Amino acid sequence: MKSLAEYRQIIENEIQKQFFDIKKQPKELFEPIEYILAIGGKRLRPALCLLACNLFSHEIEHAVKPALALETFHNFTLLHDDIMDKSDMRRGNATVHKKWNENTAILSGDAMMILAYQMLEGIENKYLAQILSIFNQTSLDVCIGQQLDMNFEQLSLQKNEVPQSEYIEMISKKTSVLLAASLQMGAILGGASADQSEKLFQFGKNLGIAFQLQDDLLDVFGDEAVFGKKIGGDILANKKTFLLIKAYELIENKQVLNHWIQFFPEREDEKRKKIEGVREIYNSLKIKDLTEKEILFFFNNALAELENLDLDFNKKQVLKDFANHLLNRQK
């Protein structure tokens, strides 16, 4: 086994080979693709794919291109999601539709999805049908997750139109399934049985949900230096996070929460007031505890999947370490 950093390096080398060494033509189509891949990202999905393969096999070379398919697909979703969400910045740089234009982001995104499928071509015949099927279902789920997210924007929290269960389904499809499928695909390519690779999928899915909930939590209660982005961003954007959904579910007098939701501050001191106001409501409702319980629920679900995995202690420990690392937990 290697470290996540080592798997990542293998992926970076492959990105270099596939996208940067040979410049594809026409450049108007391929430069935006090179750009989004060049401005970074943690390469988490492909690294997990290689890790999962390595759990079952010494040989991981044949999983590198399928792993990169996952990263390429993920970055394609960023191009299109950024148009839909009207985001100007991504990883500290201008988004593709801002740096170029929307048509470029649409078409280069389309090409990128096809490039992802091209990276599945070399897969051995005995695995190809199964991998293609997982990749398709996962990709479709990611689109469904994005649609559910857009539907959410139209619903009213004030009228309690967003139940917690639907929120979990949305984040599961929008972010967790691709993480989960990365592990599952890697396991299959390493020779794992359908049953074993399915357990890794469930491990990844539950862990992904826990991670997203923790992201919601850190936005309100995190340490800016550790979290890496400004605290309170979700509150200022009235984002329908787990915390806000839960607050609307529990609060007796909605008016005071409605007041903050309907307040759109422009000055910095007003922004701080809104963040503080909402945080106080969260505190009064013990939202932090409730969210931590929910995170722990999914975290423990993930670990439970490992129990029945047919792997030796050390290999299970690698997955546990990763789970703890992802959620910034002390072991």
Next chain:
Amino acid sequence: MKSLAEYRQIIENEIQKQFFDIKKQPKELFEPIEYILAIGGKRLRPALCLLACNLFSHEIEHAVKPALALETFHNFTLLHDDIMDKSDMRRGNATVHKKWNENTAILSGDAMMILAYQMLEGIENKYLAQILSIFNQTSLDVCIGQQLDMNFEQLSLQKNEVPQSEYIEMISKKTSVLLAASLQMGAILGGASADQSEKLFQFGKNLGIAFQLQDDLLDVFGDEAVFGKKIGGDILANKKTFLLIKAYELIENKQVLNHWIQFFPEREDEKRKKIEGVREIYNSLKIKDLTEKEILFFFNNALAELENLDLDFNKKQVLKDFANHLLNRQK
């Protein structure tokens, strides 16, 4: 062998089964997909796929879903192209981004591309890798063709920046290769050798180019009742067709052509004047003859590919009949 109409009917039945009998959720994602498939189209690509399969095999059932993948992919490109080209109407109905909005057209288009790939899942293992590879390359070529088309819009005909050869490459990628790949995929699924199916690809590619050039020609010199759309539309839109590119290549005094290009009529009688004016220039340069020669060149290229096909006379005749039918030729 069946008639094209019979292959089409098989495809219509499969569309019914896949898209209309069971309504997929969430409806916001899938309704636009059902809509674009319901408002018609000639189902030419999937029908050709079945026809090609049937040339080599009595059994075509296993080619129906892959054939539908081609139609689904084709319709996905319509959703995204209509956004990029800002088209309001498609097949006499509002385009998806007009009936809903751009985000819907982007995301439903993405989902539609994935659905196309899902329809390849059932392909027998011995064919799957080959079909996936052709489908990927073709899909990427279609995106490249769309990009080349958008690049064209930025070039100046007045400065002769658009050579004829680049135009042929653009229409080849944007429209011909999918037609060609439909035949190739069908042939492979019918058990044809790589060499035989490649010949069918070349037949389809050349025929597709001839068809597109004829479309350019009919826009200027066609009979409205037969052509099915208004004559002169390309001229009014200053579309860089084969005819206009050729005219700029041959004309000695560009000024008179520039005059019409820079004239944007609003009244109907002015529009007729522009169409007449450009047509007169075409006549003086014998553009109609030149275009017909070019069409015949690609048409004959297509037929030449049939010579070395290992099929009996009657089956080759089916392909010749189709070629003549597509180009509205009397035999």
